[in-house]
Amino acid sequence: MDDLTQQLQKVLSDPQTMGQLQGLLSSLGGQEEKPAPAPSGGPDLSALLGALGGGQASPPPAESPSTTLAGINPQALSLMARLGPKIVKKASFTSTVLHTKRGETVLDFGQNMTGWVEFDVSEPAGTEVVLTYGEVLQDGCFYRDNLRSAKAEYRYISKGEKAHVRPHGTFYGFRYVKVEGVSQVRPEDFAGVHIRSDIDPTGSIETADSRVNQLFHNAMWGQFDNFLDIPTDCPQRDERLGWTGDAAIISATACKNLYMPAFFHHFLHNVGEEQRYYKGAVPFFVPAPKAPDEAGAFWLSGNPGGCAIWSDVATMMPWAVYENYGDLSLLREEYPVMKAWVERIRQDDQADGGRGLWLRGCQLGDWLALDREDGDTQNPFGATSLPYTATAFYYYSASLTAKAAKALGYGEDQQEYQGLCETIKAAFLEEYFQADGTLKIPVTQTACVLSLFFGLYPDGKRDVVLEALKERIQARGNHLDTGFCGTPFLCRALSDNGANDVAYTLFFNEDFPSWLYEVNMGATTVWERWNSILPDGSISGTGMNSLNHYAYGSIVDWMYRNLCGLNPVEEAPGFKKAVIRPMPDKRLSWAKMKLDSAAGTYRIEWKYVDGQLHGSVTVPFDCQAQLLLPDGTQRELTAGTYVF
Numbered sequence: 001m002d003d004l005t006q007q008l009q010k011v012l013s014d015p016q017t018m019g020q021l022q023g024l025l026s027s028l029g030g031q032e033e034k035p036a037p038a039p040s041g042g043p044d045l046s047a048l049l050g051a052l053g054g055g056q057a058s059p060p061p062a063e064s065p066s067t068t069l070a071g072i073n074p075q076a077l078s079l080m081a082r083l084g085p086k087i088v089k090k091a092s093f094t095s096t097v098l099h100t101k102r103g104e105t106v107l108d109f110g111q112n113m114t115g116w117v118e119f120d121v122s123e124p125a126g127t128e129v130v131l132t133y134g135e136v137l138q139d140g141c142f143y144r145d146n147l148r149s150a151k152a153e154y155r156y157i158s159k160g161e162k163a164h165v166r167p168h169g170t171f172y173g174f175r176y177v178k179v180e181g182v183s184q185v186r187p188e189d190f191a192g193v194h195i196r197s198d199i200d201p202t203g204s205i206e207t208a209d210s211r212v213n214q215l216f217h218n219a220m221w222g223q224f225d226n227f228l229d230i231p232t233d234c235p236q237r238d239e240r241l242g243w244t245g246d247a248a249i250i251s252a253t254a255c256k257n258l259y260m261p262a263f264f265h266h267f268l269h270n271v272g273e274e275q276r277y278y279k280g281a282v283p284f285f286v287p288a289p290k291a292p293d294e295a296g297a298f299w300l301s302g303n304p305g306g307c308a309i310w311s312d313v314a315t316m317m318p319w320a321v322y323e324n325y326g327d328l329s330l331l332r333e334e335y336p337v338m339k340a341w342v343e344r345i346r347q348d349d350q351a352d353g354g355r356g357l358w359l360r361g362c363q364l365g366d367w368l369a370l371d372r373e374d375g376d377t378q379n380p381f382g383a384t385s386l387p388y389t390a391t392a393f394y395y396y397s398a399s400l401t402a403k404a405a406k407a408l409g410y411g412e413d414q415q416e417y418q419g420l421c422e423t424i425k426a427a428f429l430e431e432y433f434q435a436d437g438t439l440k441i442p443v444t445q446t447a448c449v450l451s452l453f454f455g456l457y458p459d460g461k462r463d464v465v466l467e468a469l470k471e472r473i474q475a476r477g478n479h480l481d482t483g484f485c486g487t488p489f490l491c492r493a494l495s496d497n498g499a500n501d502v503a504y505t506l507f508f509n510e511d512f513p514s515w516l517y518e519v520n521m522g523a524t525t526v527w528e529r530w531n532s533i534l535p536d537g538s539i540s541g542t543g544m545n546s547l548n549h550y551a552y553g554s555i556v557d558w559m560y561r562n563l564c565g566l567n568p569v570e571e572a573p574g575f576k577k578a579v580i581r582p583m584p585d586k587r588l589s590w591a592k593m594k595l596d597s598a599a600g601t602y603r604i605e606w607k608y609v610d611g612q613l614h615g616s617v618t619v620p621f622d623c624q625a626q627l628l629l630p631d632g633t634q635r636e637l638t639a640g641t642y643v644f
Contacts, residue, residue, distance in 0.1 A: 318404065
């Protein structure tokens, strides 16, 4: 205590440090925020980089021994509020004890989760207790080969006395735990502890179909398990990296399932920091380790040129946050991230003549699609043209940046990026479409989906593209074959363009490939691959095969928007206004949803009674909604509950 007192006295006696503290206290006084000046338009990327990640910090002054506190120079310190939510324990699971034919003792916690196992032990001194974590059984026995080089184990040496034990400084992704070194394994002595960032659920969906309900559960748990400080792509194997593509395509769904502003704002702050390093580009994962781009180290280099959909997290995530919560202050802070990424693509475009095409970068395209002509379902590269997908997302990112500029009142920027969109669209149509609306490139489901969802087709030729998509679906036996680029928008592109019945057909498929296939195979989270587990129960491969990988859980956005019918309004974000347009199908007898939005709680319920559609809608206080029913009925709603 004497040492602490002396250190505090040093801080309090230093004028510069006290000035910093006084400035901090003044900033907490709730003074009115001054409007930020509008960023200038145009392709001046270098000027944008200084605004990323909070701007370039000034170099600290030389350290003075007289002002050193615990080895830290107070003059070099600046205080800032926590950006992301803290990590907490959220649930505890009991287990069933299994004894395999190999003689293994395995705990089954019934849910694939992120966390650890806590246990009570009383073994003789020197006894080694080993817990090994895995997420699937094979042939009824413990299995962990899909975790690749991750050991996923915890070792404890008993002191010869009763103890309660838990790991520290790590976490695991698991459903099953093999126990060794315990003389008598009792389920009551072991608890599976789920941890995640402290984010509360805001949305829920329930239907007449238990399989659909399990799919929603799986998507929600995929987010729970991977939203641990950063949005990881998987919590169990030798990565645990903040892969940007996964975060981009789940962002719209995530903002309805959970309360995401702080979590995503923290991640976008880190995206901005990486952009300063990569000169506007966004790496494959954030944070990126900056390893030299040597043989075998490409993935660790971060991909300094950027990649469509992965790097588009810079625009897709900020817009999802704004659309769902309506917070202009967050959008204003994240706008430089959006703008810098679009300008980074435009640099590549200008280097190739400024036509409005993105022809460079290491593109992954429609990652993990199933449409390769050779039928190789383990090859992760899909068949859709890489420049096609890259340019489509170039357009999408520019359009979202234009929308953000409009919301922020940046008129010049809005015009700049709207003009860029027009340039990209014109180049895209010239490069990839015939005048009759047919594609110049090989037709894939994803190529048609991106065209429909982004509005990238010749005037009056939407139905040509829609029919091409339906034909490709029929050619696959009424199944999808899309990957990371196409899947997030597939069902929405169908439902929003007059093919709602086809969207439901894909949604209700139970065999490979489909969402319900993995449900029927016993999944409790979303898989990385459509065929992570084969019909005979064997794992399809170990090279890149996570069973807790939330990306394809993006179907839940369609469930909120189309199946149940709740849609945000761009001019009144945060659900201050909504368009309620349920699009039911008689293959599902009823559905209901609840969303605790930024503006209040919405409820929508519909059901078929004797073949007739009935339902109810609840609009929260001081909100408005437009109700659009399948029979053409339209109603303008204010706060209250309405029956139809």
